[in-house]
Amino acid sequence: MNLTTALARLLIFPGLLFAVPAAWFFLWVERKAVALMQGRVGPPFMQPFFDFIKLLGKSTPPRSGVGGLLMRAWPLIAVSAAAGAVGLLPVLPSSGGFEGDLILLLALLELPSMCIIAAGFSSRSIFGEIGSAREAVLSVAYNVVFLLAIVSIAASQHTFRLESLAALPASPMRWLGVLALLVCLPAKLHLNPFSLPNAEQEIYSGPMVEYAGPELAMWELSHGLEWVAATGLVATLAAPYITIWWLAALVFVGLMFAIVLALSTLASATARLAIDTTVRFYWQCTLIFAVLAVSSALFMRLRS
Amino acid sequence: MNILSMLWKNLWGGNRTTLFPARPTVSKGYRGLVQFDPALCSGCAICKFRCTARAIEFKAGKGEFTWSYDPGQCTFCGRCVEGCAEHALKEGHAEHALSQESAPPPIYLHIGELKNAYTVKRKTTVKPAVKPDASPAVGAPAPNAATGGTQ
Amino acid sequence: MNLWNKLMCYSRRHSPWLFHMNSGSCNGCDIELVASLTPRYDAEQLGVRLEGSPRHADILCITGPVTHNAVNAIHTVYDQVLGPKAVVAIGSCPATTNVFIDSRTLDGPLNKHIPVDVFVPGCPPRPDAIIQGVAKAAEILAARGNNPPATEIVIAETPAEVQP
Numbered sequence: 001m002n003l004t005t006a007l008a009r010l011l012i013f014p015g016l017l018f019a020v021p022a023a024w025f026f027l028w029v030e031r032k033a034v035a036l037m038q039g040r041v042g043p044p045f046m047q048p049f050f051d052f053i054k055l056l057g058k059s060t061p062p063r064s065g066v067g068g069l070l071m072r073a074w075p076l077i078a079v080s081a082a083a084g085a086v087g088l089l090p091v092l093p094s095s096g097g098f099e100g101d102l103i104l105l106l107a108l109l110e111l112p113s114m115c116i117i118a119a120g121f122s123s124r125s126i127f128g129e130i131g132s133a134r135e136a137v138l139s140v141a142y143n144v145v146f147l148l149a150i151v152s153i154a155a156s157q158h159t160f161r162l163e164s165l166a167a168l169p170a171s172p173m174r175w176l177g178v179l180a181l182l183v184c185l186p187a188k189l190h191l192n193p194f195s196l197p198n199a200e201q202e203i204y205s206g207p208m209v210e211y212a213g214p215e216l217a218m219w220e221l222s223h224g225l226e227w228v229a230a231t232g233l234v235a236t237l238a239a240p241y242i243t244i245w246w247l248a249a250l251v252f253v254g255l256m257f258a259i260v261l262a263l264s265t266l267a268s269a270t271a272r273l274a275i276d277t278t279v280r281f282y283w284q285c286t287l288i289f290a291v292l293a294v295s296s297a298l299f300m301r302l303r304s
Numbered sequence: 305m306n307i308l309s310m311l312w313k314n315l316w317g318g319n320r321t322t323l324f325p326a327r328p329t330v331s332k333g334y335r336g337l338v339q340f341d342p343a344l345c346s347g348c349a350i351c352k353f354r355c356t357a358r359a360i361e362f363k364a365g366k367g368e369f370t371w372s373y374d375p376g377q378c379t380f381c382g383r384c385v386e387g388c389a390e391h392a393l394k395e396g397h398a399e400h401a402l403s404q405e406s407a408p409p410p411i412y413l414h415i416g417e418l419k420n421a422y423t424v425k426r427k428t429t430v431k432p433a434v435k436p437d438a439s440p441a442v443g444a445p446a447p448n449a450a451t452g453g454t455q
Numbered sequence: 456m457n458l459w460n461k462l463m464c465y466s467r468r469h470s471p472w473l474f475h476m477n478s479g480s481c482n483g484c485d486i487e488l489v490a491s492l493t494p495r496y497d498a499e500q501l502g503v504r505l506e507g508s509p510r511h512a513d514i515l516c517i518t519g520p521v522t523h524n525a526v527n528a529i530h531t532v533y534d535q536v537l538g539p540k541a542v543v544a545i546g547s548c549p550a551t552t553n554v555f556i557d558s559r560t561l562d563g564p565l566n567k568h569i570p571v572d573v574f575v576p577g578c579p580p581r582p583d584a585i586i587q588g589v590a591k592a593a594e595i596l597a598a599r600g601n602n603p604p605a606t607e608i609v610i611a612e613t614p615a616e617v618q619p
Contacts, residue, residue, distance in 0.1 A: 037315050039494040040498075044502070049466075050466040050469045050470045050502060051466075053466035054466040054513070057536030057600060058513070127508075144549060209507070209510065212538070213537060213538060268311060269307045269311055288601075322495060322583065330581075370546075376547060377574070408581045409576060413574070413591075418516060
């Protein structure tokens with residue numbers, strides 16, 4: 001795909017212009033669904049938008065030196081990475097893409113977590129360090145499963161191109177991989193029961209403790225864009241191939257909505273698990289299945 | 305799967321929230337702001353003595369007194385109201401000056417905004433002393449010393 | 456840009472983020488404050504979020520008569536809250552030290568140390584009264600944000616640990 005198409009996908013659809021309101025919409029859906037399931041009313045529809053605007057209007061603490069510069073840079077890197085990840089999603093059929101863009105999507109999806117870890121350490125606050133350490137441990141635990149699931153899907157379908165993966169009919173291996181991805185999503189999106197790095201009252205917001213104002217707005221936005229990108233990835237892999245463009249887009253968004261609702265149900269049904277239980281869950285329970293998936297995919301590929 | 309059935313019931317069963325700015329009603333025994341009726345107050349200052357937070361101030365003057373109450377200082381314990389009711393009962397009155405409204409106190413923006421003071425004239429329940437008459441009464445003996453006086 | 460100002464004012468009013476601080480309270484008011492997030496009173500319908508860090512918050516909710524140990528913490532946390540901010544004194548203790556008047560361990564009412572915008576009386580105040588106080592503080596905050604006061608509020612440069 002040429003430069004204009006790439007820029008259009010990055011900035012307009014499904015990039016920034018579409019992704020940012022979608023991020024706010026999904027943030028609202030999650031908060032409202034959790035509230036309704038808890039018997040409350042919950043925030044009004046435009047709440048994430050108002051939060052964003054209000055944060056833009058607050059002042060930031062003075063930051064000095066290279067550490068200060070880094071602190072200002074991490075949220076911007078996180079937002080651009082997440083927006084790029086959303087831009088790579090093949091929402092419409094035959095929207096282009098390139099060989100290996102699945103790998104690029106994974107790398108871009110990884111960057112916000114890396115930025116959170118780096119931000120916690122560069123804020124030189126003890127609470128930031130604790131939160132970043134927890135995020136790092138959690139990241140290693142779920143990322144192994146995440147990447148092994150993706151690799152098993154790609155190996156079984158013989159392609160690393162998102163568009164081809166969306167177009168090909170699903171094999172049983174793919175459903176196993178999608179299930180593994182869904183298990184990793186709560187940890188990636190900092191939801192209960194794996195919301196440990198976000199422990200607000202426990203470690204004073206962890207890595208975000210020193211952030212304020214527009215920087216915090218960027219962090220919230222990157223969180224929302226992570227929602228869109230992660231659920232979009234699962235929707236790409238799970239959706240059937242439809243040639244009518246508006247129907248494809250509708251099914252895509254509908255699947256994302258269903259995944260968001262399922263994750264909200266999980267978030268309101270569970271409590272936060274401690275770090276050792278979380279890590280044990282990912283290393284013991286899910287790693288087995290991920291290893292099985294990869295080995296069977298490779299085995300099938302070797303045989304064919 | 306109890307939690308999932310609970311979530312399902314909550315989702316379709318409606319929320320239990322009191323929408324802002326409506327407020328849930330308080331029970332009848334709720335202890336809110338203390339209310340003062342100047343017409344019924346006898347100025348005994350038992351409420352000031354019993355107050356735990358020094359929210360009630362009492363200044364006695366000549367023939368009148370000033371009673372003031374600061375809801376910001378008050379802890380809404382109700383001891384003043386109890387003391388007033390006990391004292392009124394002992395004196396044989398059916399009504400007493402202090403009562404407590406069953407409503408939460410209002411928010412305010414400046415210190416001392418809710419404080420109010422009343423200056424009440426003392427009620428005259430005691431008859432003033434009568435001066436003895438200057439005219440000599442017939443047959444009224446003047447008090448004598450015990451020893452027999454010379455006539 | 457008048458439209459942007461109006462949007463900012465509206466957003467500030469409809470997205471009050473709280474930081475709760477206890478300066479020696481008996482915890483009655485703290486319990487009622489978190490009770491205001493429960494389904495019956497639901498502060499989230501106003502967009503209220505209880506935040507973990509003072510840097511994230513707009514409104515500082517303080518309970519408790521100010522003990523000597525808490526004075527430094529209050530000053531530190533007040534300096535850490537950024538931008539247009541408001542302070543709500545919850546309960547009678549921060550307003551007037553209530554039953555602890557003349558105690559040797561206290562350092563006066565709260566407005567001796569930081570400017571307080573809304574007082575919510577009660578011992579403890581009902582959660583709906585606290586929500587009313589927070590809504591009023593959000594209004595004051597929105598008006599103040601668009602007309603910042605003449606004096607600059609000093610912000611602590613080095614990140615200090617928040618004392619419990």
